[in-house]
Amino acid sequence: MSRPWSNGYVADVAYIEGYYVQQSPMRLALACCIGGVAIDLPEPDDHACYLELGCGMGIGALLTAAANPGWQVTAIDYNPAHIAVGAGLARAARLDNIHFVEADLSQFAESAEGRAMPAADFVSMHGLWSWVSSDVRAGIVRLLAAKTRPGGVVHVSYNALPAWQGAIGMQRLVYEAGIRSAGRSDLQAQTGLTLTRDIKAAGGKYLVESPLASDLIDTTSAMAAEYLSHEFMSAHWAPAFHADVAAAMAGAKLDWVASANPLENFNELMLTEEQRALLDRYNDPIMRELIKDTCFPRQLRHDVFVRGARRLSNEERDARIARLTLIPVVSPGELQTTLHVPAGKAEMSDPLKNMMVAAMRGPATIAELLALEPGRSTPAELIGVLVGSNQCQVALSPYGLQPTSADRLNRVLGARVRSIAEAKTSSGLASSRLGGGLLAPPLVQFIADRLLSGEREDRADAWIEQLSADILPEKRDKVREVVNAAIEQRVPILRQLRIVPE
Ligand SMILES: C[S@@+](CC[C@H](N)C(=O)[O-])C[C@H]1O[C@@H](n2cnc3c(N)ncnc32)[C@H](O)[C@@H]1O
Structure with a gap:
């Protein structure tokens, strides 16, 4: 018998689109x-x-x-x-x-x-x-x-x-129950997950007492079926x-x-x-x-x-990091100066906060930001905090022009978005200044496409109409709120990155 081409990986259900x-x-x-x-x-x-x-x-x-x-x-x-x-x-x-x-x-x-x-x-x-x-x-x-x-x-x-140690048994249970049931792998994953929920409800000790397995059983109920089939139904997951x-x-x-x-x-x-x-x-x-x-x-x-690692001395490393340019990817009003990290809540010092606020104003090198508070931080710490908290990204070409190829792809991605209901999944927009992608949900992709087509934000009412065609009338105010917030907070970022015209 010939070997199925999928070789134990899920192939009957397409995976979700995403940008990481x-x-x-x-x-x-x-x-x-x-x-x-x-x-x-x-x-x-x-x-x-x-x-x-x-x-x-x-x-x-x-x-x-x-x-x-x-x-x-x-x-x-x-x-x-x-x-x-x-x-x-x-x-x-x-x-x-x-x-x-x-x-x-x-x-x-x-x-x-x-x-x-x-x-x-x-x-x-x-x-x-x-x-x-x-x-x-x-x-x-x-x-x-x-x-x-x-x-x-x-x-x-x-x-x-060892992080996954506590849920290996749960994955196996989902997989074994899944392959014994008929249907596509997304349905199989659901069958397996239902069994884990039932066993947990019946007091099955391992599923109740392993914090990771127990948490996963709860959180998977809100996850996309396609994701769960790829996550749990591979014969080789290890x-x-x-x-x-x-x-x-x-x-x-x-x-x-x-x-x-x-x-x-x-x-x-x-x-x-x-x-x-x-x-x-x-x-x-x-x-x-x-x-x-x-x-x-x-x-x-x-x-x-x-x-072939070309190792740098600490001084060379810091000098290289200091030359990198940061671009904000959140609006100034969204800046967070308390970070949630494994060691607890980390409240940034006042000098660090000042540098973070300055970083929100637009492209700046790490050296320029550090010069605002001499001797109060290091290049690695500042970049780690700002990029690690996803409030800035490092620019490849901070003042470069957006190529037409990026405009074309961004328009294709945005033109596919038909409803606000799609706005939950993560996707992206191309930015030459960033040298790759900006994380952007479908709603922001939609807005980018409209702005790239020559429309302005004063068309927001028409956009809301278009995006809420399949939304209950009583939920339209919420849609208006979400679209207006995206226009206020995301469009300035899109402009600064030249993803959309000034
Ligand atoms: C979990 S998905 C991740 C997809 C993508 N990297 C992402 O993050 O959205 C794993 C991908 O690996 C592919 N894959 C699995 N086995 C493969 C193989 N033997 N050769 C090529 N691709 C394979 C699957 O088709 C699937 O698209």
């Missing part, structure tokens, strides 16, 4: 800077290659291609339903620098197409590693070994241990220790550098003083990460690796 900022080249570059590793940053018009593995619909790859017209982007997935959507969006936006490839990663490295592919400066895989079989993971490592250029950066996200992922990546000569979530790299915010003292017994980064994951278990890790 950890995949953006600037996030990866920032992680390298924070981790003290030099990286060459190509400009949007330079020749550079970005590769996404297990790309799903490929929203992140599309935003990267549209924002950086000089780059060559390749997005690989074996599910033709996903490739059809991504390639269709690329065609509609007339992007000629992105190539969607339908291929199985277990064998792609050895294929003619794989061999012909250029070496990548950036590789990203989100939501792939923990969900595929060991032969697919081995194929990924062979591809990385052959196609990551020296100095290139690789991002991999995965379900991590959370991994950081040490094991690092060992696998070493097979492609990749060294672990840092987390793509900036705050996670600041031990002062992640750990107590006593925990930091234990960490400091070790220099070895693998051992330090294991201790960190034991003190502060992360369910989903976003690790950044580099092939």
